[in-house]
Amino acid sequence: MRNAPRRLFDEVTGMNEETFLRLLLSPEGRIRRGHWWYGVGTLCGLLSLPGWAQRLFAASSKVSYALLPLYLVVLAWPAYCVHAKRFQDRGKPPGFALAFVGLQFIAVSVAGSGYRPLDLIAAGVAACLTLWVVIELGVLKGTGGLNRFGEEPA
Numbered sequence: 001m002r003n004a005p006r007r008l009f010d011e012v013t014g015m016n017e018e019t020f021l022r023l024l025l026s027p028e029g030r031i032r033r034g035h036w037w038y039g040v041g042t043l044c045g046l047l048s049l050p051g052w053a054q055r056l057f058a059a060s061s062k063v064s065y066a067l068l069p070l071y072l073v074v075l076a077w078p079a080y081c082v083h084a085k086r087f088q089d090r091g092k093p094p095g096f097a098l099a100f101v102g103l104q105f106i107a108v109s110v111a112g113s114g115y116r117p118l119d120l121i122a123a124g125v126a127a128c129l130t131l132w133v134v135i136e137l138g139v140l141k142g143t144g145g146l147n148r149f150g151e152e153p154a
Helices: 004-013 017-025 033-056 062-089 095-111 118-139
Strands: none
Touching: 017 033, 017 062, 033 062, 033 118, 062 095, 062 118, 095 118
C-alpha cells in the first residue's frame, strides 16, 4: 500500500522516477508528445510555487523579488532539457530549445519590468513564442523511425 502513489504515477505517465528525472535533467534523446506535456506541466507547477509562497506567507519583500530571477535561472535547465528532447524528436537540433528558453526568459523579464510599451511588446513576443512551441512540440508528430538523435520513442 505504501507504494500505491508511485505505481499510479508509473501507470498514468508510462514513466518511473528515473525516467521522469531524466526527462527534467538530461537533454539527450527523444520524447513523445505526452511526455513533453508531463514535463511542461511539471515546469508550470514549479513556476507557480513562488507566487503561492508569497500569498501563503504574505511576503512581498525585496528578498523574494531578488530570489525570483535566481529561481527562474535554476528552472531554465529542466525547461531546456524537456524542450530539447522534443525538438530532437521533431528532427531539429537542441539549439532551438536553447533559443526558445533564452528568448522566453528575456521576454518574461522585460514583460515584468513595467516599462510601457516595452513590457507589452515583450508579453506579445512571449505569447507568440509559446503558441509556436505548443503547436511545434505539443501538437505535431515527431519524426517516425530513426533520426540523427536516436530511435523513435516508445
